[in-house]
Amino acid sequence: MNRLLEDLVKVLTLERLELNMFRGESRDIGSPQVFGGQVLGQALSAASATVEDRMAHSLHAYFLRRGDFNSPIVYEVDRARDGKHFSTRRIVAIQHGEQIFNMSASFQSDESGLEHQSQMPDVPPPEQLMDLEAFCREHLSGAPVNVKRMLERKRPFEFRPVDPQIYLSREKLPARKNIWIRAVDALPDDESLHRCLLAYVSDFNLLEAALMPHGMTVVSTNLAIASIDHAMWFHRSVRVDDWLLYSVDSPSASGARGFSRGEVYSLDGRLVASTSQEGMLRVIPK
Numbered sequence: 001m002n003r004l005l006e007d008l009v010k011v012l013t014l015e016r017l018e019l020n021m022f023r024g025e026s027r028d029i030g031s032p033q034v035f036g037g038q039v040l041g042q043a044l045s046a047a048s049a050t051v052e053d054r055m056a057h058s059l060h061a062y063f064l065r066r067g068d069f070n071s072p073i074v075y076e077v078d079r080a081r082d083g084k085h086f087s088t089r090r091i092v093a094i095q096h097g098e099q100i101f102n103m104s105a106s107f108q109s110d111e112s113g114l115e116h117q118s119q120m121p122d123v124p125p126p127e128q129l130m131d132l133e134a135f136c137r138e139h140l141s142g143a144p145v146n147v148k149r150m151l152e153r154k155r156p157f158e159f160r161p162v163d164p165q166i167y168l169s170r171e172k173l174p175a176r177k178n179i180w181i182r183a184v185d186a187l188p189d190d191e192s193l194h195r196c197l198l199a200y201v202s203d204f205n206l207l208e209a210a211l212m213p214h215g216m217t218v219v220s221t222n223l224a225i226a227s228i229d230h231a232m233w234f235h236r237s238v239r240v241d242d243w244l245l246y247s248v249d250s251p252s253a254s255g256a257r258g259f260s261r262g263e264v265y266s267l268d269g270r271l272v273a274s275t276s277q278e279g280m281l282r283v284i285p286k
Contacts, residue, residue, distance in 0.1 A: 002185035034067025037203030061103035185268025
């Protein structure tokens with residue numbers, strides 16, 4: 001397996017300290033604090049370890065404090081309920097004696113029922129598009145050092161935006177973006193692992209859509225951005241080592257906060273997951 005992807009799987013494989021308590025390592029991905037997707041993935045991994053024969057179908061999380069990637073994170077799981085078909089878990093992430101994150105997650109046994117879904121956007125296939133890392137190296141050489149450090153970093157996932165020019169534009173654009181994502185190597189046939197990895201990668205790209213109507217991007221130097229909360233619903237089985245289209249829009253920004261929604265489609269058009277997130281978008285006076 002690719003070294004970076006293998007390391008991410010290791011990060012999401014937690015050490016069990018007690019029956020309902022786990023410890024996870026942290027990684028520096030170029031952001032000033034622990035990446036929110038890492039905490040999402042680890043919290044879901046901790047909760048999944050306390051459930052048998054049921055898959056996560058939803059999660060709702062709040063980011064409370066900045067995480068320190070130089071220290072491990074402890075996850076405490078509360079087994080709130082185990083019903084006939086559903087199990088509910090509450091997860092608290094603790095670092096340096098303080099809560100930095102909390103989450104509720106629901107798990108369901110396999111059932112059949114009514115089915116419908118929204119239609120996948122009509123966009124070019126990933127094979128026709130440029131990798132985001134290569135695009136950033138070619139076109140964002142003048143970006144601030146801290147932004148370049150994050151955008152140009154090699155990752156365990158590939159990102160291929162449908163319209164990479166949005167990273168360069170200063171025009172006010174519609175609040176919608178589409179980007180293909182895929183793990184850089186093959187992964188085991190473990191549905192729980194794929195859902196944890198999808199939770200991890202779902203934290204990329206969401207809030208960027210809320211900047212587009214204002215002629216701003218993640219490389220704007222007068223912005224302070226941070227995730228406040230994150231919700232996710234898993235609709236169907238998923239493989240993150242196959243191409244997935246992440247279609248994101250932002251219906252609102254106000255009160256120094258931006259709100260974004262995302263839909264995740266498989267290459268064959270199945271809607272496999274949905275996301276939503278609100279984040280702090282604070283413009284810093286020059």
